[in-house]
Amino acid sequence: MSDRVFEHAVRDWLEDGSDRTPRHAIEGVLLAIKTTPQQRSLRIPWRYPTMNPIARLAAVAAVATVAIAGSLYLFGRSPGNVGGPPTPGPTTLPTPTPAMAGPILAGTYAGPTLQVADIIAMVNTDSRLTAADRSQIIDVLFAIRGKQTWTDSLEFRGGLLFERQTVDGVTAVGSSGRYAFPDDHTLVYTETRNGVDLPNPWRLDLTIEGNTFTLHRSAPVANPADDFVTRVIFESGPFTLR
Amino acid sequence: MDRVLVERARSGDQAAFADLVHLVSDTLFGIARRILRDPGLAEDVLQNALVTIWRKLPGLRDADRFEGWAFRILVNACYAAAPQSRRWAATVRVLPVDREDPADDIRSITDRDELERAFRALPLDQRAVFVLHHHVGLPLVAVAETLGIPDGTARSRLHYATRALRAAFEANRALDLAREGRLA
Numbered sequence: 001m002s003d004r005v006f007e008h009a010v011r012d013w014l015e016d017g018s019d020r021t022p023r024h025a026i027e028g029v030l031l032a033i034k035t036t037p038q039q040r041s042l043r044i045p046w047r048y049p050t051m052n053p054i055a056r057l058a059a060v061a062a063v064a065t066v067a068i069a070g071s072l073y074l075f076g077r078s079p080g081n082v083g084g085p086p087t088p089g090p091t092t093l094p095t096p097t098p099a100m101a102g103p104i105l106a107g108t109y110a111g112p113t114l115q116v117a118d119i120i121a122m123v124n125t126d127s128r129l130t131a132a133d134r135s136q137i138i139d140v141l142f143a144i145r146g147k148q149t150w151t152d153s154l155e156f157r158g159g160l161l162f163e164r165q166t167v168d169g170v171t172a173v174g175s176s177g178r179y180a181f182p183d184d185h186t187l188v189y190t191e192t193r194n195g196v197d198l199p200n201p202w203r204l205d206l207t208i209e210g211n212t213f214t215l216h217r218s219a220p221v222a223n224p225a226d227d228f229v230t231r232v233i234f235e236s237g238p239f240t241l242r
Numbered sequence: 243m244d245r246v247l248v249e250r251a252r253s254g255d256q257a258a259f260a261d262l263v264h265l266v267s268d269t270l271f272g273i274a275r276r277i278l279r280d281p282g283l284a285e286d287v288l289q290n291a292l293v294t295i296w297r298k299l300p301g302l303r304d305a306d307r308f309e310g311w312a313f314r315i316l317v318n319a320c321y322a323a324a325p326q327s328r329r330w331a332a333t334v335r336v337l338p339v340d341r342e343d344p345a346d347d348i349r350s351i352t353d354r355d356e357l358e359r360a361f362r363a364l365p366l367d368q369r370a371v372f373v374l375h376h377h378v379g380l381p382l383v384a385v386a387e388t389l390g391i392p393d394g395t396a397r398s399r400l401h402y403a404t405r406a407l408r409a410a411f412e413a414n415r416a417l418d419l420a421r422e423g424r425l426a
Contacts, residue, residue, distance in 0.1 A: 006411055013354045014377055017281075019272035025285045026267060029292045030260050036293055038254055038300050162261060171257065173264035193268065 023143045026172050101156035102181025103208060108155040109239035116144045116167075119232065128224040141229050143167065152233050153242075161189055163233065174233065184208070187215065204234055211241035248305040251296075259296055266309070267292070269378075270316050276373045277320045279362055291319040310388045313378070317370045317389060352414055360410035364403050371399040 099106040138145050147168045155162040161179040177191040190201040203218040214237040221227035250258035274284035374385045386396035
């Protein structure tokens with residue numbers, strides 16, 4: 001029995017199945033941490049219980065240096081220095097430049113709050129969707145059954161895009177990945193999962209008005225469920241800078 | 243891992259922690275699912291581990307070590323779920339498969355069944371080393387550091403786990419060959 005045959009069989013068996021975390025499990029955790037305090041340590045961090053002789057000598061030397069320098073400053077000034085050095089005149093601090101993400105400011109842009117009842121009505125009247133599609137959208141992809149409100153937001157930060165969905169006040173990341181603006185009218189969003197780029201990046205038409213923008217998918221999506229979900233996520237704008 | 247995100251979450255930023263959960267949850271779920279061999283139990287363990295990570299995050303000194311630290315919390319959560327899983331695993335029986343069909347896909351299925359059965363019989367600490375090494379891809383030294391055990395212990399756990407799986411696999415293949423020989 002060769003090692004390769006065994007290793008191949010083990011790899012096949014071990015990598016079988018999906019690692020996608022159920023959305024409701026994540027929502028449960030995010031709800032739990034709202035009422036779960038973090039454990040704050042009261043002891044001073046990085047304080048060594050014992051010092052080695054070299055560290056102790058270095059500490060003594062540092063204290064002595066500070067003491068000598070302070071003495072010289074306080075008692076060694078000449079009479080001509082009374083009052084200290086002249087105070088510099090008022091200066092204008094440079095205004096920090098807002099970070100840009102392509103043609104828009106970096107930051108979080110929120111879409112309008114939608115009523116879940118309206119989304120479900122849209123799902124139920126979309127004739128292209130099967131019963132299984134409808135259940136998947138309502139119960140899994142958006143997880144909105146029995147909920148009231150839904151809002152989408154997009155955060156652009158350091159080349160990364162986080163798409164979050166807030167359902168009845170609980171926010172969870174729907175997807176994340178890298179973004180690029182090939183020009184001022186196009187956003188390309190490459191979704192990543194487990195650090196791996198997913199194929200077929202989203203190409204979206206971008207219309208900017210001040211601190212607000214709208215998105216439209218450049219091409220239709222073949223799968224009806226994916227088409228519905230991405231239409232709601234990307235085209236429910238305008239997205240406004242928070 | 244995004245160091246800034248870890249530091250924000252460590253200082254109590256719930257939104258940053260939500261982003262962090264999004265980045266690590268699939269990896270953690272994959273590890274728990276493989277160690278426990280039960281997606282439902284793995285989901286519970288993942289939730290417990292993530293809440294523990296949130297509570298203990300201020301005690302993490304070096305944000306760059308977040309991933310290994312999170313792995314250790316997860317594996318400990320798997321160990322904590324062990325009494326239930328051990329009782330559950332003992333009742334599992336591999337479904338009978340018609341072994342008279344010599345096709346490769348059937349052989350593959352029986353291989354998986356035997357590997358699954360042998361893996362379920364392993365102690366959780368051996369399963370954890372095996373999964374962190376073969377699925378996550380950590381070198382044995384990193385596995386030992388993650389689990390807080392000596393290198394030699396990690397090596398011996400991997401050895402015993404691999405030996406058990408190989409024995410089950412080879413026995414299954416030998417059985418298949420014997421059946422094929424009888425049919426020929």
